[in-house]
Amino acid sequence: MKNFGRMFCKEIREFLRTYKIYVVPGLFLLFGFVSPILTKLMPKLLGSLVTEMGITLPEMTWLDSYGQFFKNLTQMGLLAIILTTMGAIADERNRGVTQLVLTKPVSRTGYVLAKYAANLLLISVATLLAFIAAWYYTNILFTGTNFIAGLMATGLYLIYVAVILALTIFCSALTKSAIAAGGLTVLGLVILNLLPLFSKTLNKFSPAVLTDYMSQAAAGTAASTDVWGAIAFAACTVILLLASASLLFSRKEL
Amino acid sequence: MDYVIQTENLCRQFGTVRAVHNLSLNVPKGSVYGFLGPNGAGKTTTIKLLLGLTKPSSGSIRVLGQPAASRNYLHRIGFLPDVPNFYPWMRGDEFLTFAGQLFSIPPSELKKRSSELLEITGLKGVKTKIGGYSRGMKQRLGLAQALINQPDLVFMDEPTSALDPIGRKEILETISLISDRCTVFFSTHILTDVERVCDRVGILKQGELITEETIEGLHKRFAKNALRLEVTGDSGPFISALKSKKWLQMVEQQNGSIILTVFDLQTAQQKIPSLLAQHNLGLCKLEQVEMNLEDIFVRLVKP
Numbered sequence: 001m002k003n004f005g006r007m008f009c010k011e012i013r014e015f016l017r018t019y020k021i022y023v024v025p026g027l028f029l030l031f032g033f034v035s036p037i038l039t040k041l042m043p044k045l046l047g048s049l050v051t052e053m054g055i056t057l058p059e060m061t062w063l064d065s066y067g068q069f070f071k072n073l074t075q076m077g078l079l080a081i082i083l084t085t086m087g088a089i090a091d092e093r094n095r096g097v098t099q100l101v102l103t104k105p106v107s108r109t110g111y112v113l114a115k116y117a118a119n120l121l122l123i124s125v126a127t128l129l130a131f132i133a134a135w136y137y138t139n140i141l142f143t144g145t146n147f148i149a150g151l152m153a154t155g156l157y158l159i160y161v162a163v164i165l166a167l168t169i170f171c172s173a174l175t176k177s178a179i180a181a182g183g184l185t186v187l188g189l190v191i192l193n194l195l196p197l198f199s200k201t202l203n204k205f206s207p208a209v210l211t212d213y214m215s216q217a218a219a220g221t222a223a224s225t226d227v228w229g230a231i232a233f234a235a236c237t238v239i240l241l242l243a244s245a246s247l248l249f250s251r252k253e254l
Numbered sequence: 255m256d257y258v259i260q261t262e263n264l265c266r267q268f269g270t271v272r273a274v275h276n277l278s279l280n281v282p283k284g285s286v287y288g289f290l291g292p293n294g295a296g297k298t299t300t301i302k303l304l305l306g307l308t309k310p311s312s313g314s315i316r317v318l319g320q321p322a323a324s325r326n327y328l329h330r331i332g333f334l335p336d337v338p339n340f341y342p343w344m345r346g347d348e349f350l351t352f353a354g355q356l357f358s359i360p361p362s363e364l365k366k367r368s369s370e371l372l373e374i375t376g377l378k379g380v381k382t383k384i385g386g387y388s389r390g391m392k393q394r395l396g397l398a399q400a401l402i403n404q405p406d407l408v409f410m411d412e413p414t415s416a417l418d419p420i421g422r423k424e425i426l427e428t429i430s431l432i433s434d435r436c437t438v439f440f441s442t443h444i445l446t447d448v449e450r451v452c453d454r455v456g457i458l459k460q461g462e463l464i465t466e467e468t469i470e471g472l473h474k475r476f477a478k479n480a481l482r483l484e485v486t487g488d489s490g491p492f493i494s495a496l497k498s499k500k501w502l503q504m505v506e507q508q509n510g511s512i513i514l515t516v517f518d519l520q521t522a523q524q525k526i527p528s529l530l531a532q533h534n535l536g537l538c539k540l541e542q543v544e545m546n547l548e549d550i551f552v553r554l555v556k557p
Binding site for chain 1: 302305306307308309328329331333335337338339340341343344352353355356357358396399403
C-alpha cells in the first residue's frame with residue numbers, strides 16, 4: 001500500500017486537469033435534471049399517439065420520476081462509468097508511464113487501489129449530486145416525494161457501482177488495451193446479470209439483484225432482509241476483484 | 255570489490271525465445287558500466303529484470319545488496335527508460351515534484367533539487383505541458399526524474415539513441431557529472447558513447463554475456479597482431495621482400511602507411527628495422543595497430 005495516498009492525490013489532480021471532474025458529475029447531473037422533467041412531460045409527449053390508439057396513460061407520480069432516474073443511472077450511468085475508467089490502468093501501461101512510476105517506491109497494490117478509490121469517490125459524489133437534482137425537480141414537479149427512499153436507493157446503486165467499478169479496474173489491470181478492458185467488463189457485466197438465473201442463492205444475493213432492491217427502495221417499499229446478504233456479497237465481490245486485480249497486476253511484465 | 259549489481263545464471267524465457275540466458279553480471283560500485291549488445295540482444299529485458307519490472311525464469315539478482323524480488327532498493331535507484339513517457343497533462347516541474355514526493359523528499363529540499371535538475375537539463379522555465387514536449391525534452395526530463403532522489407545507482411536504457419548530437423552531448427556530459435557520486439548502468443549500441451563515458455563494459459549477444467571487462471582490458475585483450483609503418487623512399491622492393499617472411503600473415507597499403515598483419519609480433523618488431531636498412535628506407539613511424547571498441551564489438555558479436 002506504499003504511497004497509496006500520493007497516488008490517490010495524483011488521480012484526483014488528473015481528474016481536475018483532464019476535466020473528468022466536471023464531465024462525469026455533469027453527465028450524472030443531466031440524468032438528475034432530465035429524468036423528472038421527461039417523466040412529467042411523457043403523457044403530453046405521447047398524448048396524441050395514445051389518444052389515436054385509444055389508450056389512457058395513468059398520471060405520472062414521483063415514483064415514476066425516481067424510476068426513470070434510477071433506470072438512467074443503471075443503463076447510461078453504468079456505460080459512462082465503464083467508458084471513463086476502462087483505460088485507468090491499461091492506458092498507462094500501454095503508454096509506459098507505469099514503468100516510471102513503479103520503479104519508484106510505489107506498491108502495485110497501492111497503485112491499483114488508488115485508481116479504484118479515486119474513481120469511486122468521483123462517481124459517488126456525481127451520483128449524490130445527481131440524486132439531489134432529481135429529488136429537487138421531482139419535488140417541484142410532483143407531490144409526495146420521499147427523500148429517504150431515494151437516498152436509500154442511491155446508496156444501493158453506489159454499492160452496485162462499487163462492484164462494477166472493481167470489475168472494470170480488474171479488466172483494466174488484465175490487458176494493455178482500454179478497448180479490450182471495456183469489452184471484458186461488458187462481458188463480465190453480462191455474466192454477472194445471468195448468474196441469478198442459475199441458483200436460488202444467487203437470485204437473492206448476487207450483486208446484480210441490487211438493482212431490484214434499489215427499485216424497491218426507490219418505491220418506498222420495505223426492503224427485504226435479503227438486501228443485507230446482497231450487500232455483504234457485493235462487498236466480498238469487490239474485495240475479491242481488487243485482490244485479484246492487484247495480484248495479476250503484480251505478475252504483469254511492465 | 256564492492257558490487258552494486260550481481261546476477262547469477264539469470265534466465266528469462268518468453269515461450270521458446272531465450273531473451274536472457276545464464277547471465278552473470280558484476281557491476282562494481284562507482285563505475286560507469288556500458289551494457290552493450292546489438293538490437294534484440296536482451297539489454298532492455300535485463301534492465302527490466304534488474305528493476306523488478308519482470309520476473310526471471312531462473313537465476314538470482316541482487317541490486318544494492320538486496321534481492322530484486324524484495325524491491326527494497328527502489329528508493330536508492332533512478333531509472334531512465336529508452337522512451338520515457340509521462341502524464342501528458344502535467345508540466346515538467348510538476349512531474350519532478352510528484353516523483354520526489356514518491357521518494358518522501360521533504361518539500362523544501364524537493365524544491366531545491368527540482369530547480370537544480372531543471373537547470374541542468376535545460377528545462378527551467380518551460381511551462382508547456384509534457385504532452386507538448388519533443389522527444390529530446392522528454393529524454394531530458396526522464397534524466398531529471400531519474401536523479402531526483404540522488405540515487406546510488408542509475409539505470410539508463412539507451413539514453414542517447416534518439417537524440418540529436420547536441421542532446422547526446424548534453425546527456426553524456428550529465429552522465430560524466432553524476433558518475434562521481436553514483437554508479438551508472440547504461441545500455442546502448444552507440445559505441446562512441448561508451449568509449450567516452452564508460453570505464454567498464456559488458457557485451458551481450460543473443461541473451462548471453464560474452465565478455466565483461468574494463469575498456470582498457472578489452473583494448474589490451476583485443477590488441478591486433480598488426481603494425482603500422484610509415485617509411486620514406488620507394489617501398490615496393492621492401493614489400494616484395496616482406497612477402498617471403500614466415501612471420502608475416504598479410505601486408506597492405508593504406509593512406510601512405512604499410513599495415514603488416516603478423517603471426518609473431520615480437521619477431522616482426524625485431525626484423526623490420528634491419529630489413530628497412532637493407533632497402534635504404536627511412537623509418538618515420540612504427541606502431542602497433544589497436545582495435546577500437548567498434549572493431550572489438552563487431553568481432554565479438556558477429557555470427
